[in-house]
Amino acid sequence: MTEPTDPTPASSDAAAAVALDTAQDQAAEDDTDLRDSLAGLSRLTLGLTGLADMLTHVAEFAAGAIPGADGAGLTLLSEDWPDTVVASAEFVRQVDEIQYGLGEGPCITAAAEGRTVSSGSLGGDMAWPRFGPRAGRLGVHSVMSLPLVGADGVLGSLNVYSHTKDAFDDRAIELGELFAIPAGFSAHSAQELDTARRLAAQLETALTSRAVIDRAIGIMMSRSGCTAAEAFDKLRVISQTENTKLALVAQRVLDEAVRRARARRAER
CATH class of the missing domain: 1.10.10.10 (Winged helix-like DNA-binding domain superfamily/Winged helix DNA-binding domain)
Structure with a gap:
């Protein structure tokens, strides 16, 4: 009986090369999405729309910039409590309403502690024992919440959701944090202009x-x-x-x- 042979070095090298090319292509596509979203962000102006509409566009650009995202929401705080809440999709609005109603969730943690928080399995995540299972029952399993920082400190958070488990890897978090920097200043400027108006x-x-x-x-x-x-x-x-x-x-x-x-x- 003939023993099975190991793949030849040539076939292993070919598979590795294909995997590398695929990863590089995906990285290039992610970079393009980020650049396109940042370009759109730079063109936003409050003069053409109201504060909520402008922030909704920011959330939509975030969903386009971050790999694995199915939707995103943005929250501005007033006296440490949600004041303006917008979403790129209806399911995002539902999920955010749950966490604000409970006073518990990734958005609240990110804004309160000024750090990025994420989860790939909300239904079983004990960081938010009341919020997580309710989000999971809505079919939302992954989240990444990033603090939005303006000139005066943390002014809110950007929340990105996915129906897929473990949707946000280190690369997605890196891109999210890159996007959150100009998004924070855009949100701060919009808030200031709206107040002045x-x-x-x-x-x-x-x-x-x-x-x-x-x-x-x-x-x-x-x-x-x-x-x-x-x-x-x-x-x-x-x-x-x-x-x-x-x-x-x-x-x-x-x-x-x-x-x-x-x-x-x-x-x-």
């Missing part, structure tokens, strides 16, 4: 309200001969009595003055 809108509203109040004060002064301070006190009393904003009370005075003026004009 909201403050500008509030200031504009306040100035408009002030103009309405001043006009209402003038109308009341002309009607009753009271001083500006007395007219303002009357408006304030009405506001407090009716539990209505002062600007709305003032607008009602203006509307009534306009109605009376039009009525008088119609009588002529």
Whole structure:
């Protein structure tokens, strides 16, 4: 009986060469995906969209940049608690809602401790004994959560999920951490711009309200001969009595003055 022979050195070398070529091709493809996602990230601008939409695009680029990802989510914190939560896919939103509802999960750990955390088998991961099994029952088995760091420190986290077990190897984590650096600064800039835009809108509203109040004060002064301070006190009393904003009370005075003026004009 002939003994089986070992593969020849030539065939072993050929197999090794094929494996090396495949690995190199995959690495090149991963690098291309990362470059494309970073290029897209650099073109994002808050001027064309709102904060949540912009952050959703960041999450989508993350899912495209990180090998093995089926979806990604991004969370910004306010006073150490989730304030803005976006997702590239509906299942990501469901998983993130579970961990925020429980107060336990990789996103919370990554943001609180400022480090990357990952798991390849959430259903049995004792790091998050309540969150893990519930995520596993949704068919989500792998996660990588990366802290997002801005100019003032950790401002949130980037969460990447996969339905496959052990989806994120060392290379995926390396690419994720590379992506998280500019993503953190993009998120920080978007947050700052959104805050500035909201403050500008509030200031504009306040100035408009002030103009309405001043006009209402003038109308009341002309009607009753009271001083500006007395007219303002009357408006304030009405506001407090009716539990209505002062600007709305003032607008009602203006509307009534306009109605009376039009009525008088119609009588002529």
